[in-house]
Amino acid sequence: MPDSEVLIEIRGLKYRRGDKVIFDGVDIDIPRGKVTAFMGPSGTGKTTLLRLVTGQLRPDAGTIRVAGEDVTALDRDALYALRRHMGFLFQNGALLTDLSVFENVAFPLREHTNLPDSLIRDLVLMKLQAVGLRGAAEMMPSELSGGMARRVALARAIVMDPEMIFYDEPFVGLDPISMGQIVRLIKRLNEALGLTSIVVSHDVPEIASVADRVYLIADGKVVGSGSPDELRASDSPWVRQFVQGLADGPVPFHYPARDIRDDLLGGEKSR
């Protein structure tokens, strides 16, 4: 399998929510077996992109091919069949609150396979061991910290041995230790299992340490792409603003508004 093989191919993607254009002609290639990151300021639709790729949302135009199949044209059964090859880590874990940690991880196995209980038990404990939470198997989701919940969700996302895994903002709201653990897990899963990983995030140093390829997204377009080192060396003002965290630049500090003089001196009449 050549390195450059593309697992997910997005062409001419357009998506709008109400009047707001979220994506306006986006082309993206996601290589198999690598860690690809989507970065960009909050509110640029990075999470929306994951939902489009996984078929939770339908685009207004364009194609999204995942493993050769056009997600935008699949019916529900075909989509569900494809999703069995996908793992998805939600921002808050999305654990089922009425099931224990063990049952949460076992859930996809119980729903999709007829494996005997003993085998399910072994598989679940192995996955929980991989995320370091075998000892928490009998806890309920409400007893877990944010970082633990995300690791349990990660164990659940990989329990069916998917081909690809999507991480939606995996670093948000974690303490440095939990953050380091998640970074290490993303790396290890990618290296050990050859899992194609797609990460959505705006945490520059963490992404720089795990991603093979980064797409920077803003204003509904891809404004930069390349390896983390290439992006760091980029002289595009957009990329520089984001990577260095500058307050003002192509993404303005001020939300679009009319001239402040008009606003302050014009009074209510002119509104």
Place this chain on the structure above:
Amino acid sequence: MSLVRQFRDGAAEFFVAFGAAFLFLLRLLADTPRALARPGLIFRQVHVVGANSLVLIMMAGLFVGMVLGLQFYNTMAKFGAEQSLGPVVVLALVRELGPVVTALLFAGRAGTALASEIGLMKATEQLAGMEMMAVDPIRYVVVPRFLGAFIAMPLLTAIFNAIAILGAWFVAVQMMGLDGGQFWAPMPDNVDVYDDVLGGVLKSVFFGAAAGLLAVFEGYRAHPTAEGVSRATTRTVVITAMTVLVLDYMLTAMLI
């Protein structure tokens, strides 16, 4: 002018919601056969929904029965008609009060619980999570809860009726001194199994379907925020109560 517009918008909203609820019902029914293949999930919901409401229904049944016994005894004693007390109380309960009061209490207790549970599962992305695990949340979460309510309602109504009748008996016979035989003996001649008892059961079946549908419908379409879930919960009670009362009249008109 704005009043007219408000009324028009409100009416339009009502019909849109009515249509949406009906389409949702069709979707649930379409998935029901596949959900029936997992009876465990449904029985669990019957258990949860039933246990939620059981104590409330029993307490309410007891006091409704007792108050009926007291009111009717005092009124009928004036006409010397207290020997008809038993059938009158039982007919009122079995035909009308049992199904209706149970459905109203059910909406307040189990219906709100269902709506807020599903709404919260949506708000915390549990439903989206299931979809991503290729598990259909309609089949796994919504249909079992709908069927659970549908099955639980007639059972709860039966319990309500039984306890209410005992409550009326207790007041009339034990407290007011009516003869026990006078209470029970006229029942076979005056309470018809088909017209009265089955008619009441039929009502409770419809109420169960309506209460279950509206609860899961409101929960499933709730805005995935704290405010959205609380609104869905409130709407569940209000709309279910109205629907049950309107349905009750329509069913009564058809059954008589």
